[in-house]
Structure formats: C-alpha cells, structure tokens
Amino acid sequence: MRGVIYLLLSLIFLSSCVSKKSITYFQNDKIDLSKASNSFKTVFKPDDLLEITILSENIESVKPFNLPAATFSAATNLVAGNPQQQRYLINKNGEIDFPLIGKLKLGGLTREEAIKLLNIKLNPDYVKDPTINIRIANFKVTVLGDVQKPGTYTIPSERITILEAIGLAGDLNISGQRNGILVTREEGDEKKFYRVDLLSNKIFTSPVYYLQQNDVVYIDQNKAKAQSAATNQNTGLFVSIGSILISLIAVLTR
Incomplete structure (x- = not known):
C-alpha cells in the first residue's frame, strides 16, 4: 500500500518539475558572433512620426525648417502651453x-539615406552646409503573451x-515557450513572420535580433501550461477519482 502511494506522489512531483534544459537561455548552438550579419539600421516606414532638425551657422x-508646432486654445485663440518640435508624419x-x-519621399530610406536626400534638397539653395538630425518620435515595440508585463513600449533611442x-x-513566465517566439514585422506592403529560439545562441544572428518600429513579439505558453489550462476544469474530478482508487486499493490489500 505504501509503495502505491509513494508511486502516485512521485508521478505528481515529476509532472510538476520543469527541466533546466527547457528554460536556460543560450545553451545550444555555438556560433561565431564576429560573423553575425544582423547589423542595426533604421528604415523609415509609413506612419512614422519624424522629428527633423536643421542646423547651420546662419540661424x-x-x-523656416525648424518651425514649432503650437496648439491654440479654442476659447482665447492664443497658444496653449509650450510649443513643441515640429513633427512630420510619413503618409501611406x-x-x-x-x-x-514640398513632398519628400522618405519611406523605405535609412536614416543616412534620408539625411543625404535632405542635404541635396537644401544645400546650397536654402541652407549652406546644413547639419541634419532625424529621429522617430513614435518608435515602439509590443510584447505579448506569457510574460510578466505584456504591453507596448516606446523606445526613445x-x-x-x-x-x-x-x-x-x-x-x-516559467511557463513561456522559449524555443518558438514569434516576431511579426511590417516590410513594405506585407507582414513577415519570424521564429526565434531563446535556448539557442543563433538568436544573436537572427534578422529580428534588433527590432524595428512596430514589431510585435509574441510568447506562447509551453505544452505543459496549455495542457494544464485545458484540463484544469477537470482537476477536481481527477482528484476524486484518485481518492476513490486509493481507498479501493487500501481495502483490497488488507
């Protein structure tokens, strides 16, 4: 009788354990990081909100290119609050x-290409030897699924x-699936989907190691958590059946 009880307890204990190999990051696949080809670059896309600053010795x-964006009060028709840096929305x-x-096509360009284009348009007819800075004011990424704090995060840098x-x-979370993380990315007029594995060092060479604006990272539940959720409503029934079986075994073995 005691042996049966110990066996049942052991099965319950083993089923609740999580293997270290299933949760430890970067344990698989040795790689040469010096050969990684996923260098970081920003590519401007529709719906990016750009802050463009033009500097020169001639103030x-x-x-005309650094006009502040002011908000007017409907009641007084006066400027409300402090004027902010003008921003430019890239259209569809x-x-x-x-x-x-006038119209400038910046979508699809890297920051360096956009700065070069602006330099050509401005120098020397409007501004001689300008210094041009461009940043995305609404750069954000979203992390969803089996994590501690899912949400959308603004990235100033x-x-x-x-x-x-x-x-x-x-x-x-401990129940998050580490070897099948999904990254959704907009590239041109289509969405592309990438899978990455946190258990492998190959993540450092993935094309989505550096995220781009509006990328969505989704972490699914592992199989144990999914199965647990599916059978959770029957847990009480299983406990009752187990108790009955143990009682029957106790009676029969007297």
Whole structure:
C-alpha cells in the first residue's frame, strides 16, 4: 500500500518539475558572433512620426525648417502651453510635406539615406552646409503573451534588441515557450513572420535580433501550461477519482 502511494506522489512531483534544459537561455548552438550579419539600421516606414532638425551657422536660414508646432486654445485663440518640435508624419505613399521643399519621399530610406536626400534638397539653395538630425518620435515595440508585463513600449533611442524588449516586459513566465517566439514585422506592403529560439545562441544572428518600429513579439505558453489550462476544469474530478482508487486499493490489500 505504501509503495502505491509513494508511486502516485512521485508521478505528481515529476509532472510538476520543469527541466533546466527547457528554460536556460543560450545553451545550444555555438556560433561565431564576429560573423553575425544582423547589423542595426533604421528604415523609415509609413506612419512614422519624424522629428527633423536643421542646423547651420546662419540661424536665419534654418528658421523656416525648424518651425514649432503650437496648439491654440479654442476659447482665447492664443497658444496653449509650450510649443513643441515640429513633427512630420510619413503618409501611406512614404512621403512627408516639408517646408519650402514640398513632398519628400522618405519611406523605405535609412536614416543616412534620408539625411543625404535632405542635404541635396537644401544645400546650397536654402541652407549652406546644413547639419541634419532625424529621429522617430513614435518608435515602439509590443510584447505579448506569457510574460510578466505584456504591453507596448516606446523606445526613445530607436535601438532595441529582442532580449531588451523581453526585459522591459519583465521576462518570460516559467511557463513561456522559449524555443518558438514569434516576431511579426511590417516590410513594405506585407507582414513577415519570424521564429526565434531563446535556448539557442543563433538568436544573436537572427534578422529580428534588433527590432524595428512596430514589431510585435509574441510568447506562447509551453505544452505543459496549455495542457494544464485545458484540463484544469477537470482537476477536481481527477482528484476524486484518485481518492476513490486509493481507498479501493487500501481495502483490497488488507
């Protein structure tokens, strides 16, 4: 009788254990990090909100390109609050409407390419030897699923790795599936889907190691958690059946 009880308890204990190999990050696949080809770069996309600053020794020449965005009070028709840096929304055609110059197609360009294009448009007709800074004001990534703090996170620096994004979300729960993380990314007119494995060092060479604006990272539940959720409503029934079986075994073995 005692042997049967010990066997049942052992099975329950083993079923509740989590293997270290299923949760330890970067344990598989040795790689040469020096050969990683996933260098970081920002590519501008529709719906990006850009802050563009033009600097020059001639302050008067750059004023038309650094106009503040002011909000007016409907009651007084006066400026409400402090004017903020003007921002430019890239439309669905990849264009912004820039002062004096007009339509500029920045969608699909890297930051360096966009700065080069602006330099060509401005120098020397409008501004001589300008210094141009461009940043995305609404750069954000979303982390969903089996993590501590799912949500959407604004990234001021525009540079974030998938590991840093998971860190912002408080890391995976113990029940999060580490070897099948899904990253959804908009590239041009289509959505692309990538899978990454936190258990493998190959994550450092993944094309989604550096996240881009509006990327979505999804962590699914592991099989044990999913099965537990599916059978949780029958737990009471299983406990009752187990108790009855143990009682019957006790009677029969007297």
